[in-house]
Amino acid sequence: MDYTLSTTLALPYDDAVAATREALADQGFGILTEIDLAATMKAKLDVDLPPQVILGACRPPLAYEAIQVDPSIAAVLPCNVVVRSVDEGTTVVEAFDPAVMMGMSDHAALASVATDARARISAALAALTQED
Template sequence: MKNKDPLPQPDYKESKETSYCLSRRFSNLTFDETVANTRQALHDIGFEIISEMKMHEYFKQRLSKDINRYTLIGVCKAELAYELLQTENKLGVLLPCNIVIQDVKDGQLIEVSLIDAAVSWGLSKNTIVSQKAKEVKEKFKSILDKVEQSNTSI
């Protein structure tokens, strides 16, 4: 797509090994199908979407800049968030959990990235929070697996 300011694209190895998120790239679904599959996978593990921002539309409107499709989704599980805040009341600055779905190659390659709660929540040093973070990380890995079940990962 011409006249777009591309976001910097790390090579795939770097993208896959980013320390603060879990990422996987897919090539057999459209952007919209990947979003739909991600939404379904979130629902299946009990997370609710509480915010969504289409960054590509926001930049176009505010800055007159075009980028490939880039959607930021904030998710939460009420029971878990309540328990975390009862344990450590300032942990809310690390909530909700964020997911990015981005078109990294003009509709031919879509990347899904989810926050690694073990890294972000690990900042608290609280053992209860750390255990919950590990559980969330495993659940988030399952989201990538569910999206992949309908897709081919590169």
């Protein structure tokens, strides 16, 4: 089962992170959390990973609507977007597919929230591929 939406960019990591932030903002998402996964793994396990960050993206109106339907859905919020370096000039951007959220809840009313979030994240990823 595919659980992410992704795109590969011909951009260096730092440029891809900046472009991802901008593309998400253009779709109404703010970044609530940021986890430097490579630094965390180095500090906790003394292992080296390629540069990568997990951005916790949230569009407050969608989050609020979802929580009104099912307060437990907050456990899977915000939407995680990972920006991961492949090499000096290539970066992958992946986001948890909001449509997968539908498999975690039996509330049909979440379908419109998931559809809207999926469309916005897909648009952000598509905008990234037009920029690189």
